[in-house]
Amino acid sequence: AQKITQTQPGMFVQEKEAVTLDCTYDTSDPSYGLFWYKQPSSGEMIFLIYQGSYDQQNATEGRYSLNFQKARKSANLVISASQLGDSAMYFCAMREGGNTNAGKSTFGDGTTLTVKP
Amino acid sequence: DSGVTQTPKHLITATGQRVTLRCSPRSGDLSVYWYQQSLDQGLQFLIHYYNGEERAKGNILERFSAQQFPDLHSELNLSSLELGDSALYFCASSVAGTSGEQYFGPGTRLTVT
Numbered sequence: 001a002q003k004i005t006q007t008q009p010g011m012f013v014q015e016k017e018a019v020t021l022d023c024t025y026d027t028s029d030p031s032y033g034l035f036w037y038k039q040p041s042s043g044e045m046i047f048l049i050y051q052g053s054y055d056q057q058n059a060t061e062g063r064y065s066l067n068f069q070k071a072r073k074s075a076n077l078v079i080s081a082s083q084l085g086d087s088a089m090y091f092c093a094m095r096e097g098g099n100t101n102a103g104k105s106t107f108g109d110g111t112t113l114t115v116k117p
Numbered sequence: 118d119s120g121v122t123q124t125p126k127h128l129i130t131a132t133g134q135r136v137t138l139r140c141s142p143r144s145g146d147l148s149v150y151w152y153q154q155s156l157d158q159g160l161q162f163l164i165h166y167y168n169g170e171e172r173a174k175g176n177i178l179e180r181f182s183a184q185q186f187p188d189l190h191s192e193l194n195l196s197s198l199e200l201g202d203s204a205l206y207f208c209a210s211s212v213a214g215t216s217g218e219q220y221f222g223p224g225t226r227l228t229v230t
Contacts, residue, residue, distance in 0.1 A: 035219060045207060045221035047119070052217075091160065095219070096173070103148060103165035104173040105219075110159070 002027045004092050006108035013082045014116050020067070021077040021111045023092030031097035034075040036066065039110070040088040048090075051075060053097070082115045089113075120144065121210050121222035129228045135196040138225045142189055142210030148172075149191040150211075150219065151183055155204040166191055198229045 003026040013019040025034065036048040051059045051066045059066045067076040079086055092108040120143035130136055142149050151163040153176075162175035166185035177183075180198075185191040195202060205226050211219040 033217070037221070043205065043226075044119075044223050045209075047218055047220050050218050093160075102172045103150065103167065104175055105150065105152075105162045105165075107160035107162075 002029075002094055002096065002104070002106040004094055004106050004108035006092055006111050008111045009109070010112045010114070012114050012116060013079075015084060016081055018078060018080045019082055019113065021079070021090050021092075021113065023075045023077065023108060025073050025075060025092075025094050027073075027094060027096070029096050033095045033097060034066065034068070035093040035095065036064070036075075036077045037091045037093065038086075038088045039091060045091075049077070079113075084115050084117060087113060087115045119220040119222065121208060121220050123206075123208050123222035123225050125225060126223065127226045127228075129230065130198060131230055132198055132200060134198050134229075135194065136198065136227065138193040138195070138206055138208075138227075140191045140193070140208030140210075140222060142191070142208075143220055146210035146212050146220075147189065148211045148213065148219075149185055149189070150209040151177075151191070151193050152207040152209065152221075153204045154207060154224075155201075158204075160207075163193070195227070200229050203227055203229045 005024045032053045034051045038046040049061045063080045065078045089110045095105045122141045147168045163177040165173040183193045205224045207224045209221045
């Protein structure tokens with residue numbers, strides 16, 4: 001069965017510093033996608049970044065980058081130059097890409113990030 | 118704004134009732150996903166439709182059903198509601214079914230009293 005593990009329930013970072021949020025995953029499906037989402041206190045789910053299991057390069061989107069280590073089954077999110085507005089809950093997720101259960105997604109429990117001024 | 122719309126934003130109803138949640142995907146997206154977010158269960162995948170066909174099922178109760186219409190909008194029907202069904206229900210969409218970005222709607226907050 002698919003599983004996503006986020007081991008950091010809460011993290012603190014100083015404004016303008018970089019922070020890494022950890023995510024490990026477990027799947028037997030060779031085809032899958034990995035996602036990170038941000039959920040501020042207002043409740044919406046904001047898509048941040050996507051990495052496909054066959055992508056050779058790590059995904060980057062502005063200040064966000066995904067450190068994808070396939071052999072270790074990890075997909076850590078790196079936020080550079082943290083801003084106060086980055087304070088939120090962050091979810092790592094995986095979506096199956098095979099023929100059965102295509103599109104089935106599993107989410108981690110989330111990491112609450114607090115950016116200090 | 119993700120481009121995914123959900124109605125209604127809030128819904129308050131009584132136990133035993135039936136409700137319908139509606140979702141319109143982003144223009145051009147063929148896939149629609151439904152999720153439930155509650156304090157005790159976290160974010161749970163319910164079901165995935167691609168171009169009108171059911172592709173994957175997650176932790177969806179038998180009292181819940183969904184469908185995707187020819188115009189690609191989707192509805193999630195929740196019946197015989199229980200207090201434990203109170204949650205935030207999200208719809209998300211993507212172009213393809215199994216790869217690429219997935220964008221969430223603003224959610225429908227369901228309260229069962």
